[in-house]
Amino acid sequence: MQKLSLFQTVYQSLRSGKNREVDGASVIVERKVSMEKKIGLKVNPKDNVATLFANDIEIGDEVVIQDKAGHTEMISSLSMIPYGHKIAVYDLNIGDPIIKYGENIGIATAAIKKGEHVHVHNLDSARGRGDL
Amino acid sequence: MEFYGYRRPDGRIGSRNHVAVIPSVVCANDVAQAIVHQVQGTVGFFHHQGCCQLPPDLDRVTETLCNLALSPNVGAVLIVSLGCEGTDFNYIYETTAKAGKPVEMIGIQKLGGASRSIQEGIDLAQKLVLQISSLQREKADISKTVMAIKCGASDATSGMASNCVIGYVADKLVDLGATVIFGETTEFIGAEHILVKRAVTPKVADDIYRIVAEMEGRAKSLGCDMRKGQPTPGNILGGLSSIEEKSLGAIVKSGTKPIQGVLRYPERITEQQKGLWIKDTPGREPEILTGMAATGAQAMLFSTGRGAPQGFPSMPVIKICGNVNTYNHMEHDMDLNAGVIITCEKSIEQVGEEAFTKLLSVLSGQLTKNESIGYFNSIDIHMLGPVI
Incomplete structure (x- = not known):
């Protein structure tokens, strides 16, 4: 299978909502409800973080993590997390790469739950890093 | 597919018909500003370079100003020189004249100071405006478009909504035979291994790796972590944690088409250079907008999440906002709402088509929001060496 470009990956990830729109109006309602439920978007299957598109997530809030295939998982937030910020979707150790868009965006400097x-x-x- | 623009003697098509007042050095800005303030139909390129710099930077200033003068959105040119600067103002004059474009030049020291230069400059600028302002727009094929793309004041929505919209338009323009230019070399850092896969030749891939290494080397030369400089404090507040994350979101706006080559910062694109190109620029607005206008771009699609309101004197800048909160908060500065992609009210194709229609309309004369409120002086020339 041809490897998807980053643009295509993001595109397909966001399309999962649209495809379901085509299936029936009731699904739009479901998606809008899930937005209110505080949704996180996992762009690529390899990602160990998801980006949250919800305002003011509090400790203990349930977040719906959605991937590009439309699969969802509920995660309980352990932090206050602002709009557009990331939530860990797996436990991570110090030194682990942080993966978003299927790519390395940095290294964990602490154990992250x-x-x-x-x-x-x-x-x-x-x-x-001129300091290293 | 067509738009309506101003045909220039060299065959290029402008989306605007400005008389550009170009100070050849920072020291001529006050005189140039007085002329622009007084004469309708003029714009000024008020940069801060042009003297007491090393020869490669002086050449860069001369070439950039020359290519701004040649850009299709400029119908005529008035050069304002001090007289003792390091830039080659005679070269800018001669090259512009050779291209068949009306051009005049004044020298402040030669004319006897500021007041006499302002008077002479106003008279000449008025003459140029009267000379070009009756030019009519003509139908031009979309393949004559050179579109610049950029993202600024980004947040986590940029890479997931507004940059996807620009990627859609970029792909569509390339398919229609037009030219698309993207830059922000700093925002390739951590994503260059993805871009090089789209390079048309190994040489182009090497050029991409080279410009990233040079940009990262300059950032590292001060011996600190570049974070806070890039990503900016605003990017970090918006959820972007590292330059790698910012870059991976930024390159989404380049779409999926092959990368034809890498242009130098001051370089002008030729009529034969179609498809998707990279220009080696930093991410900061004044420098990249200037570099893109010097390429010959008639318009720019600019993606933002936190709300970047600025534009360029001669090149309309269309703002596409990926963050619905920002769009609602700054609607008078944002041309298009791509935040509706995140809220699932519209698809990327739908907003992409809206952006394409908006582009055609702006190329044909509709003002962007930044133009309509006069927020368009984001201009400076990117320098490599010190001021000495």
């Missing part, structure tokens, strides 16, 4: 906020406090960039 599934459901925790992943950002600059526990993710280190490997590039542009």
Whole structure:
């Protein structure tokens, strides 16, 4: 199978909502309800984080993680997480690569539990590092 | 598929018909500003370079200003020189004249100071405006389009919504035989291994690796972590944690087509260079907008999540916002709402078609939001060496 470009990967991931729209109006309602339920988007199957598109997630909130095939998983948030930020979808160890878009976006600088906020406090960039 | 633009003597088509007032050095900006303030139909390129720099940078300034003068959105040119600067203002004058474009030049030291130069400059700019302002738009094929693309003030929605819209339009334009240019070399860092797979030759792949290594090398030369510089504090607040993450979202806007080559920062694209091209630019707005306008781009599609309102004097900039909260908050600066992709109200194709229609309309004369409120002075020339 031909490897998808990054654009195609994101495109297909977001299309999963649209495809279901075609199947029937009731599904749109389901998706909109799930948005209110606080949704996280996992762009690529390899990703160990999902991006949250919901305002003000609190500790203990249930988040629906959706992948590009339309599969969903509920994760309980262990952090307060702002709109557009990332949540871990697996437990991670120090030194593990953080994967989004199926690609490496940095290294875990602490053990990260599934459901925790992943950002600059526990993710280190490997590039542009004149300090190393 | 067509748009309506201004045909230039060299056969290129402009989406605007400005008289450009070009200071050949930062020291001429005040005189140039007075002229632009007074004469309707002019725009000024108020950059901050042109003297006490090393020869490669001075050549870069001369070539950039020259290619801005030649850009199809410029109908005529007034060069404002001080007289003792390092840029080659005579070369800019001669090259513009040779291209068949009306051009005039004044020298502040030669004319006897600021007030006399402002008077002479106003008279000449008025003459040029009267000379070109009756030019009519003509029908032109879409393949004559050179579209620049960029993302700025990005957040996590950029790579998932607005950049996907630009990717859709970029692919469509390439299929229609047009030219698309993307830059922001800093935002290839961590994603260059993906881009090189689309290079048409090993040489193009090597060029991509080279410009990324050079850009990263300059960032590392100050001995610090570049984070906070790139990604910016705003990017980080918006959820982007590293340059790698920012880059992976940024390159989505280039679509899926093969990469034909890498252009130098000041370089002008030829009429034969169709398809998708890279220009070696930094990510910061004034420098990339200037570089893209110098390429000959008639318009830019600009994706944002946190809300970048700025534009360029001669090149309309269409803002596509991926964050629905930002769009609602800054609607008077944002041309298109791509946040509806994240909320599943519209698909990427739907918003992509809206963006394409908007592009045709802007190429044919519709003002962008930034143009209509005069928010268009994001201009400067990217330098490599020190000011000395």
